Amino acid sequence: MFVGHYGVALAIRAGVTRPRLGTLFLAVQGLDIVHASLLLAGLEHIRIVSDPTSRTIYDTFQLYDIPLSHSLVGALFWTAAAIFAARTKFAWKESLWIGIAVLSHFVLDIPMHPNDPRHPPDLHLAGSRTVGFGLGLWNHPKAAVATELCTFLAGAIWYAVARWPVRPRFWFLIGILSSFTILPLFLSANQTETTFAIQILTMTILIALWARWVDDGRQPPLSEKPQIR
Numbered sequence: 001m002f003v004g005h006y007g008v009a010l011a012i013r014a015g016v017t018r019p020r021l022g023t024l025f026l027a028v029q030g031l032d033i034v035h036a037s038l039l040l041a042g043l044e045h046i047r048i049v050s051d052p053t054s055r056t057i058y059d060t061f062q063l064y065d066i067p068l069s070h071s072l073v074g075a076l077f078w079t080a081a082a083i084f085a086a087r088t089k090f091a092w093k094e095s096l097w098i099g100i101a102v103l104s105h106f107v108l109d110i111p112m113h114p115n116d117p118r119h120p121p122d123l124h125l126a127g128s129r130t131v132g133f134g135l136g137l138w139n140h141p142k143a144a145v146a147t148e149l150c151t152f153l154a155g156a157i158w159y160a161v162a163r164w165p166v167r168p169r170f171w172f173l174i175g176i177l178s179s180f181t182i183l184p185l186f187l188s189a190n191q192t193e194t195t196f197a198i199q200i201l202t203m204t205i206l207i208a209l210w211a212r213w214v215d216d217g218r219q220p221p222l223s224e225k226p227q228i229r
């Protein structure tokens with residue numbers, strides 16, 4: 001899952017004053033940012049296979065060794081790390097929201113990732129040989145895109161209702177990211193681990209900066225609006 005993760009960030013931001021959207025956008029993609037960094041460091045491995053008979057996204061992108069970033073134990077570790085890192089700048093409650101955002105990534109990846117004889121699981125309890133999770137939605141690309149879009153839009157609508165009126169720049173962000181839900185259908189096999197990792201890092205950081213600009217705090221939530229006496 002990619003765009004769908006942002007739905008969680010939008011839903012959290014609908015109800016809190018801090019952290020703001022840019023931080024939450026980074027947090028929900030935290031595990032993928034860790035994953036891309038570990039790929040570059042040679043500590044996690046994926047295989048990108050250029051094979052014309054590839055039928056699903058797993059045939060092309062085999063995430064066979066990603067337990068440091070994408071296992072339950074790994075996700076809990078990075079969640080704790082994010083909470084403690086956030087504590088240098090945020091209150092406990094705000095830091096816990098950041099932790100929930102980080103952990104939500106693993107939870108939402110489960111429906112998408114593989115778990116069948118042809119495509120062995122890549123999300124595990126701990127190491128690559130421990131029990132695997134995954135409902136394999138990417139075997140059904142249309143259903144996968146629909147799930148991703150619904151998760152994202154549910155968060156966007158929640159945000160818009162809670163923080164109404166929202167500015168046009170918000171709808172522009174939502175429109176562009178909605179169109180990104182079909183990107184995985186066009187993922188190209190003509191890349192290496194390194195270019196794949198750089199793509200993830202660039203996209204997650206640019207989108208977070210964009211979200212920070214969209215939600216720059218100038219528009220207070222309803223509860224903070226000045227009271228008319």
Ligand SMILES: [Zn+2]
Nearest residue numbers: 031032105109
């Ligand atoms: Zn992921």
